[in-house]
Amino acid sequence: MAETIGYDEMVRMLRGAAEKVTTQHEMLSKLDAAIGDGDHGTAMRRAMVCLVKAVADNRSRDLASVLNDVGWAILSAGGGSTGPLFGTFFMGMGEAAAERATLDAAALAEAFEAALAAVRKQTKAEPGDKTMIDALVPAVEGLRAAVEEGLDPAEALERAADAAQQGAASTKDMLARFGKAKNLGRRTLGTPDPGATSVSLIFRGFADGLAAGGT
Amino acid sequence: MAMKKFINDPDNLVSELLEGYALLHAGKIRVTGSGMVVRAKPKDEGKVGVVTLGGSGHEPALSGFVGEGMLDISVAGEIFAAPGAPACLEALKAAERGAGVLFVVLNHPGDVLAANLTMEMAEKEGLNVKQLLTHEDIAGGPRSEPEQRRGLVGCIPLYKLVGAAAEAGRSLDEVLAIGDAYERNMATLAVAVTSATHPATGEAMFELADDEMEIGMGQHGEAGTGCTKLKSADETAETMLEMLLKDLNVQSGDQLLVMINGSGATTLMELFIIFRRVHQVLTEKGVKVACSRVAEDLTVQEMAGFQMHIGRLTDEMVDLWNAPCDTPFMTVR
Secondary structure (H helix, E strand, O other): OOOEEOHHHHHHHHHHHHHHHHHOHHHHHHHHHHHOOOOHHHHHHHHHHHHHHHHHHOOOOOHHHHHHHHHHHHHHHOOOOHHHHHHHHHHHHHHHOOOOOOEEHHHHHHHHHHHHHHHHHHOOOOOOOOOOHHHHHHHHHHHHHHHHOOOOHHHHHHHHHHHHHHHHHHHHHOOOOOOHHHHHHHHHOOOOOHHHHHHHHHHHHHHHHHHHHOO | OOOOOOOOOHHHHHHHHHHHHHHHOOOOEEEOOOOEEEEOOOOOOOOOEEEEEEEEOOOOOOHHHEOEOOEOEEEEEEEOOOOOHHHHHHHHHHHOOOOOEEEEEEOOHHHHHHHHHHHHHHHHOOOOEEEEEEOOEOOOOOOOOHHHOOOOOOHHHHHHHHHHHHHOOOOHHHHHHHHHHHHHOEEEEEEEEEOOEOOOOOOEOOOOOOOEEEEOOOOOOOOOOOEEEOOOHHHHHHHHHHHHHHHHOOOOOOEEEEEEEEOEOOOHHHHHHHHHHHHHHHHHOOOEEEEEEEEOOOOOOOEEEEEEEEEEOOHHHHHHHHOOEEOOOOEEO
């Protein structure tokens, strides 16, 4: 298994995330139609098209550079809240990866913690508010815990993906307090948050993407 | 019911509508590759620029008000979704004429996120930009909690006032002060009677029974103050106006701007009838309707309903409202 994440491994993770989200975009839009305006899947699909293009166009073989390009491309995709939140996520990772050729498990945890911090700077949403934060916080905490236990990056990412999935599922019983869904109040009960679901798909895609190319 | 709209590939909705709009109004505006609608003839050097951002699907808003005396640039996003911060940053730079730029943002989650990121980037680059947030939907929350209130059609008169002040050569601080003063003195309330279909997803945006209306509905179908049985034009107008007057604490002797904005499928016939009743009630109360507009400025596809907007005006604001402007959807000579 990969002991460290270099440029090629990161590209596999990014492409894995894009593939996972893209194949599920209709499901995301259905969730959003129930509690938002139904365009989250379309916005995420657009964001992932930008991600894939940014990865293809980036020939730097530099971790920070490809993450920064991906973040900027997703920001540029707009899409309401999707662009700013997911864009800053990748730009936060990129900043943490600056000057590093590879990320070991601890550095990977740091990069995800920086990504989470960048997102939290943009939104006042707290865990329990039925947003992407409800999947992102457990994913990053799960990854950190796995690293502390001595797991390698691939195993730690699997753990993060599981935690994100549970976090996303937990939003089903929450009352939305942010975004357009907030205005629907109790009508949001029973449907998981589309943004949290996207985070869960992205982490599963990271894990799958890394595993797919691993030896 | 299946969606009945004249569209092509939903992915190209925004690029195709902007293309048509640019061809139609080539003398007044042009559209750039990054979704910016800009004045065909840039503003003179030394004057404050006015920029806004917002999702598409609300035509003619927001880009219909780009032109002399109103907006310099409107950054158009996807359907009901804010554009990206990079495009907004590009717009702020393009609108700079040496006197700074006012960035008008409607209070919606995605718009605010994109705008805040843009402001961070603008600050890093040392741009002279001031942000003005509009939040006047009285159904969103009490006046003491402006962050709970959405930005509705009040942005249009606001563009007019700040645009006229900018065109008159006022400084960025002065333009901001005028905009801020109007923002604090405006109130809007929406009512919906039928839903709209999201043109990209084909899904109904909300549900309303045949004999119901919902007061306080947001412009994307966000829930309002609850459904009630459909009432007559006069009853509806009176109920909504009463809520607005109370919220703004309007007194006899005040002068107001009144706007009745159709949401897309409500006829001008109905809007005139509503406006007539609003005008009657205000006159009875000794409140002067100094400025008024009945139009479909900010629509929500084929939603039936309207937004009722009032704003308390100073004499200076009346002059700014009456100052010349030349945009595709508002012209004053």
